[in-house]
Amino acid sequence: MSTRDLVLSALFAAIIVALGLLPPISLGVIPVPITAQSLGVMMAGVVLGGRRGAVAALIVVLLVAIGLPVLSGGRGGLAVFAAPTAGFLVGWIFAALVTGYMSERLVKPEQSNIAQGVGFFIAAVTGGVVVLYAFGIAYLAIAANIGVSKAFFGSLAFVPGDLIKAVVAALVGRAVMAGYPLLPQRS
Amino acid sequence: MQSLYVDADSWMHRASPRLKLGALAVLGVALFATTDLRILAATLLAGGVLYLNVGMTWREALRRLQPVLLTIAFVTLFSLLFTPWHEAAVTVFRLVTLTLFAATLTATTTIAAFVDEITWAATPLERIGLVKAADIGLTVGLVVRFVPEIVGRYAAIREAHEARGLKIRLRTVLVPLVILTLRDADNIAAAIDARGIRRH
Amino acid sequence: MDIRFEQAGLRYGPQIALQPLTLTLSERRIAIIGLNGSGKSSFARMINGLAKPTTGRVIVGGLDTIADAKAVLGKVGFIFQSPQNQIILPVVRDDIAFGLKNRGLAKPAVEAAVEAVLERLGARHLADRRAHELSGGELQLAALCAVLVTGPDILILDEPTNQLDLRNRGRVETMIGDLPEKVIVISHDLALIDNFDRVLVFDQGRLVADGAPGDSIPRYREIAR
Numbered sequence: 001m002s003t004r005d006l007v008l009s010a011l012f013a014a015i016i017v018a019l020g021l022l023p024p025i026s027l028g029v030i031p032v033p034i035t036a037q038s039l040g041v042m043m044a045g046v047v048l049g050g051r052r053g054a055v056a057a058l059i060v061v062l063l064v065a066i067g068l069p070v071l072s073g074g075r076g077g078l079a080v081f082a083a084p085t086a087g088f089l090v091g092w093i094f095a096a097l098v099t100g101y102m103s104e105r106l107v108k109p110e111q112s113n114i115a116q117g118v119g120f121f122i123a124a125v126t127g128g129v130v131v132l133y134a135f136g137i138a139y140l141a142i143a144a145n146i147g148v149s150k151a152f153f154g155s156l157a158f159v160p161g162d163l164i165k166a167v168v169a170a171l172v173g174r175a176v177m178a179g180y181p182l183l184p185q186r187s
Numbered sequence: 188m189q190s191l192y193v194d195a196d197s198w199m200h201r202a203s204p205r206l207k208l209g210a211l212a213v214l215g216v217a218l219f220a221t222t223d224l225r226i227l228a229a230t231l232l233a234g235g236v237l238y239l240n241v242g243m244t245w246r247e248a249l250r251r252l253q254p255v256l257l258t259i260a261f262v263t264l265f266s267l268l269f270t271p272w273h274e275a276a277v278t279v280f281r282l283v284t285l286t287l288f289a290a291t292l293t294a295t296t297t298i299a300a301f302v303d304e305i306t307w308a309a310t311p312l313e314r315i316g317l318v319k320a321a322d323i324g325l326t327v328g329l330v331v332r333f334v335p336e337i338v339g340r341y342a343a344i345r346e347a348h349e350a351r352g353l354k355i356r357l358r359t360v361l362v363p364l365v366i367l368t369l370r371d372a373d374n375i376a377a378a379i380d381a382r383g384i385r386r387h
Numbered sequence: 388m389d390i391r392f393e394q395a396g397l398r399y400g401p402q403i404a405l406q407p408l409t410l411t412l413s414e415r416r417i418a419i420i421g422l423n424g425s426g427k428s429s430f431a432r433m434i435n436g437l438a439k440p441t442t443g444r445v446i447v448g449g450l451d452t453i454a455d456a457k458a459v460l461g462k463v464g465f466i467f468q469s470p471q472n473q474i475i476l477p478v479v480r481d482d483i484a485f486g487l488k489n490r491g492l493a494k495p496a497v498e499a500a501v502e503a504v505l506e507r508l509g510a511r512h513l514a515d516r517r518a519h520e521l522s523g524g525e526l527q528l529a530a531l532c533a534v535l536v537t538g539p540d541i542l543i544l545d546e547p548t549n550q551l552d553l554r555n556r557g558r559v560e561t562m563i564g565d566l567p568e569k570v571i572v573i574s575h576d577l578a579l580i581d582n583f584d585r586v587l588v589f590d591q592g593r594l595v596a597d598g599a600p601g602d603s604i605p606r607y608r609e610i611a612r
Contacts, residue, residue, distance in 0.1 A: 007329065062305070069189070076191050146265070146269060
């Protein structure tokens with residue numbers, strides 16, 4: 001990996017960590033404050049693309065594993081991986097990978113603002129919700145021994161919040177692409 | 188950022204990290220291989236004893252595990268709706284035991300030791316050209332180095348918003364935060380390359 | 388240690404950053420000045436190999452910046468403009484030591500080298516501080532330690548006083564005066580370089596003046612008007 005790519009991924013990992021340290025921010029439209037860390041993972045994909053976004057998420061997972069309290073609430077260490085929700089953490093890597101690769105293919109600088117926003121949103125939902133929940137639900141079903149359908153229905157409550165995060169990620173992706181484009185372009 | 192390592196001296200602290208990680212992996216498999224509540228209870232007790240003797244106050248020790256234990260409790264209660272109590276008990280014992288041993292490992296192994304282990308484990312990957320093992324230590328250092336800068340930048344952006352009487356919206360804060368942070372990447376990369384740090 | 392440009396030029400696609408140039412730098416204190424976009428940064432970066440010439444070649448101490456890139460990096464240290472992006476590990480001491488990694492040195496040797504450079508630059512008090520708590524001037528001093536610990540023969544400083552306050556500017560000026568290494572400075576700060584051995588003036592990718600400060604600096608002022 002080029003030094004620049006490594007630094008970009010590391011800096012975004014630092015952004016994800018920083019988002020976990022900050023108090024929850026309100027969205028403006030909805031009065032409920034939202035913790036931004038999983039939003040940070042979607043953003044890594046839409047801003048950096050698949051490879052670097054996945055590396056950024058991987059770095060965060062690594063930091064948790066080695067004993068740094070980088071998850072929101074000061075959580076960290078190997079105990080986090082023992083929790084039944086661990087799939088939602090490790091899944092970040094694949095969520096960023098898919099969001100990133102889809103962004104690279106769906107979104108072009110020449111498109112209209114709306115087209116870009118929609119493209120990023122689809123990428124963010126596919127990666128940050130579909131893929132992430134696949135990993136989360138699978139591990140939850142096994143570790144908590146409750147079976148896939150129970151795990152699935154139990155996790156549904158969190159989907160609306162994550163859909164909102166996908167919207168925010170799409171808007172951020174579009175704005176960053178206009179201001180400081182980094183997304184590798186693939187057709 | 189304070190690490191979760193507890194600076195004390197016990198046989199667990201002195202044990203080789205590789206051995207501890209290997210043992211944890213074996214334990215993980217073993218826990219899921221048995222459904223005998225007595226064995227699981229015994230291992231849970233063993234885990235508890237180990238964890239509470241790591242060098243922390245019991246209060247601090249429990250505080251650390253609070254989020255994970257709460258999640259386990261919540262999921263167990265949820266599962267009690269569908270599974271017989273015996274199965275739910277097996278699950279709880281397994282997960283809590285794993286949690287205790289994992290937390291013990293984290294508390295008795297330094298970040299540097301972990302980085303060394305991961306670097307060692309990554310050397311076969313280096314041979315197939317996937318990663319450069321030495322980059323792992325650099326990457327961990329880079330993140331820890333720049334997190335405070337980013338938090339400071341967020342505070343500055345917030346301040347600027349307040350000064351202008353703007354409400355603090357996620358989007359208007361995140362976009363400058365991301366752009367300003369990533370703009371530094373080129374300079375940081377140039378400094379790293381100029382020092383020949385990644386020339387292996 | 389001589390630096391030779393042999394018809395060395397730099398272009399990015401259709402854009403010419405530096406017209407092909409032939410000269411030899413052997414003086415002890417050399418300044419590079421010019422307006423933004425004049426090619427001075429490209430010129431400086433071609434000396435340590437951060438930018439590779441697209442025509443001709445650059446030879447540093449007998450080493451080609453393309454063929455012997457790694458060895459050239461060992462000979463030339465580069466200090467960049469923004470101080471906080473040069474210290475890349477949380478604690479200053481670790482950052483300085485990191486530059487010596489991959490050199491096959493034993494731990495005691497590394498520690499000794501770090502102590503030596505801290506002592507030499509009067510930076511002992513910074514060793515165990517965390518980078519994000521330091522001021523611009525302190526970071527610049529730490530960066531200087533990090534770059535000099537590997538013992539380069541040539542030091543290039545890109546606008547070293549740009550982001551510093553008056554007191555720190557004075558410190559840097561004194562420090563540059565004391566360094567035994569060959570020093571090349573890119574600077575807008577004309578007072579910093581007025582006693583240098585040689586001043587090169589760049590304008591729009593071309594070298595337009597080359598000589599003593601008394602001759603070159605007025606030429607720069609003309610261009611800047």
